[in-house]
């Protein structure tokens with residue numbers, strides 16, 4: 001399978017170039033490669049990682065299932081993480097999450113029908129200065145209101161078929 005062959009090469013490259021002596025320290029970076037390039041982290045991905053790093057598959061699986069940044073179920077093209085931790089909660093984070101979910105007709109943790117957005121409730125993302133905050137994949141948005149947050153996502157949606165990507169601004 002081409003995708004798995006690609007992954008094998010990437011994980012081998014990661015291992016080859018790593019300054020760390022322990023293969024275990026490479027489990028998270030290896031999972032991140034899968035997270036970034038595949039819609040979900042599948043058992044066969046974890047097996048590839050385990051085999052190349054010389055660890056047990058269960059060690060890879062435990063990490064993949066523990067950290068919220070890893071998705072073992074199919075995610076949308078954009079993962080929207082809305083912070084509802086203290087600073088954001090005090091500044092309306094929960095109402096932003098609710099407004100986004102209502103707007104797209106999903107619950108936290110679900111993916112929109114068009115497969116574009118997975119909406120998630122998140123813990124503090126270190127953006128408390130600009131609370132309330134959310135991220136869309138790796139792009140950060142701060143000082144949000146429900147209206148602003150929805151407008152951001154609608155812009156992603158609108159530009160999805162267009163030329164310029166809002167993540168690059």
Ligand code: FES
Nearest residue numbers: 083088124125127
């Ligand atoms: S509490 Fe939301 S970013 Fe810190």
